[in-house]
Amino acid sequence: MNIISQIKSKFNKKEERTVIEPQREEMLFDAVNMDINNTCNQRCRFCFSSFWDKPVNMDADTFRKMIEVLPLVRDYAGGGYGFYISCIYEPTINPNFIECLNSLPEMAKRKCFFTTNLVRPMDEEYITDMISANVGLINISIESLRPERFEYITQNKKFHHYHNNLNMLERILKNRDDLPQFRFITMLLEENSDEIIDLIKYCQEHFPIMSHEIRTPYISVYDNMKWNESQLMSKQKVEKLTNEIKSLGYPVDMDIKSVDDLEILDDAPDESCGEENKTDFYAEARKRFSKVEDYEYLFLRINPDATCIDKIHNEPIPISRDDSRKFFEDKLFELYLNKAKASYCDDYAEINPTDGDAFILIDKLSRNDAYVEFTGWCCPDRKVDTDRLIIRLTGDNGDTHYYHASTRKRPDADEFKGKSEGWCGGFTTYIENDSLKDSTYSVDLLYEDTSGKTIRYSWENLVAIS
Template identity: 60%
Template sequence: MVKIDQYLNKFKEKITKRENNITLISPQKETMVFDAVNLDTNNTCNQRCRFCFTSFNEKPINMDINTFKAVLEVLPLVKDYAGGGYGFYFSCIYEPTINPLFLEYLDLLPDIAKNKCFLTTNLAKPMDEGFIKRLLSANIRLVNISIESLKPERFEYITQNKKFNHYINNLNTLEKVINEIDIDIPILRFITILLKENKDEIIDLVKYTCKHFPIESHEIRTPFINYYENMGWNKKQYLSKEEVDEIITQLNKLECIVDTVIMSSEDLEKYENEENNKENEKLDSYQKAINRFKIVEDYEYLFLRINSDGTCIDKKNNVAEKISLENPRKYFKDKLFELYSYRSEAAACSDYGGYENPDSGDGFILVDKISENDAYIEFTGWCCPDRKVNTDKLIIKLTGLDGDVNYYHASTKKRFDADEFKEKEKGWCGGYTTYIDKNKLKNNKYYIDLIYETETSQIISYRWENFILSLN
């Protein structure tokens, strides 16, 4: 105990001597929000597209209006639509327009939904001008429309829907209403699944949507691959790299904005081999941390999936649970806090053998941003260590002025945005992010160290010199 007290006293003396040269850094306050909430007000569809990953084996359920009203309490906690999937999905997997209460739901969307809400429809339900006008007049930011073919036989084969006439009539009515209506309509975007069945029609489909509608973009994507009934059919629909390259070349020549999310058959084979290798991989504590980070930093981690039966699924637990209808706002706030808190759990480092007494390095660590929310403190930055650094084994160490020590794994990535360093040193920068549980910090001021392992298993520590983390 005496040695520890002596060490702490020397530590405090050292800090006191350097106090005038030290800059105190306080985290920026940030609000916790869901990146997206995926809502389905029914669990069925009026088509059975061959590429769809849904089996439709469940009993059909339409969400009741009281549950829908409760779900709308999540809207203030959701990011505004920012492209690429963020926002409030009025539909996710199923076709929303076939719910008997669909138009009533549209009318219930509050003003705040105008910057958050979007829906996806196959446009295959019979719709008159009045229906489409109410759709375009609702507080919706974006409408996605599926379009797989404009050839009747091909359409009916791919979608397994014999009502092509409904689809083409709706397209024509939509165009007519848009040209006549005098309101600020939602953004329009079309989506096509690239298949062997329609590959020769892709360019014409994009030309058609760009000519007839004021679209934001036309997205071309390949089918999802997952473990479901028609996975075999989907795999056979993937085109060769040569075919994909040719289609992309043709798309790039068009005067339309086209988003492509396309994998070739060669890409698919490589992906599946990598997944198989991961299953046989023996994991150490650092690799386990990397896998945890893959969950909490996944593009779709801060998402909720709300089903038509009033249950909710998150990416942490993957278990359906009933939404509280008595106090839905509190339910969603608690769920949000739980997801954020799990990030700091994923980063927590308890097995860091050999990292307690690292050798001091002469490199440096830079921090782009230190932010704080109700659940954790987030560090984001980059380091410029020796080029032989094992960047998969990075740890952030916080040392309190009173001796409290905390270790956190850091997710890593190569960063090429530090142009000045790249130009001078002809090297790379290792980026990092970590999440620190605020409740576990016992002091209000901390030194920051980056600890890593070299190729030769030497443990090196870089201190962010002349800066101290200051907490309120």
């Protein structure tokens, strides 16, 4: 018996195996996007929003009910997390906007932000109220400081309001210390490309901003798609401008697409059928995981009429006003539990697996009210398909379950194991709490090899569930 086999034999003795308890984690929405109205005071040519609905403004009482979701939302830390008081439409045109802001609790400072085009006529009191509210970040759109160009891009003849508000904001900020963070956002267009450098300099020199975001329009099937496509620049022009922006030395976030990127997107092969022509239960599981592990899965959109849309139902659902906190808790639990359902594997037939020797590391073992999460990697034999994996849990009293796993490359593990060619299979699965009956479980990875046979790799530890 070789050394590896001796070590595995030792760990396979149940009484000598280490029992690992999952780390407790809080269930949170990654983001909640709440629009307090459904219209805008501009009609920017690049915008994807539609404005044919009847205008609806959320009242302050409803707002107070909706923000009961705040404790269930991840703190804002960049990357799209947090509580968006406005996302698609312009919040300042809601006549209840300041009253709504004034009702935000202290915790909102680390969770909330809003975006404004700053076009509504404002006085010093209005601007002071905006920046005094419990928000952590204010985004301000700035497409041009040239009146005719501004009015062309935004299809709004109120440049003088915008310019006055900018100047007033600058004056007010100079006399205050306790401020939210500010970020300017500019849509890079062929139309304003010659002004981008000046806009970045202006914002940095006149305002205490954390960053300036420069991005190109979304290209999708909207009425303005052709116009947006016409505003993308050549790859060479984008590279030149990008280098100029970097040379400024200012904190600028860039998400810039060129015409060449659009052509690559159009020519991309259709991979909707996956790597295989036939449908199997591995492919079906991958589809389920792709939905629940999407970047925006734990997002909730709240509409001004007190309905919400999630990634399970994708249609407006009325939010209970009698107990909105419980509604949001139930909705969050539903989303998490749906993740566990993606891993269900009720029809797996285990047929005489062959034991294999492989290093297994589970580097995340956590638990919340809905499920236990396993994330790790394995360096299996070269003959196995790392995309065809089933995870088996066997309880101390014989309770046995099979689960699919989302599989992915783990270059960090390749480097750790010194695999120059790379052969580490990464995996994640979610185990519904209520499906498990025993107190401790062993964990086995069941991979298929190229001939269709099953190779079993056993984790050296046990996991405590109860």
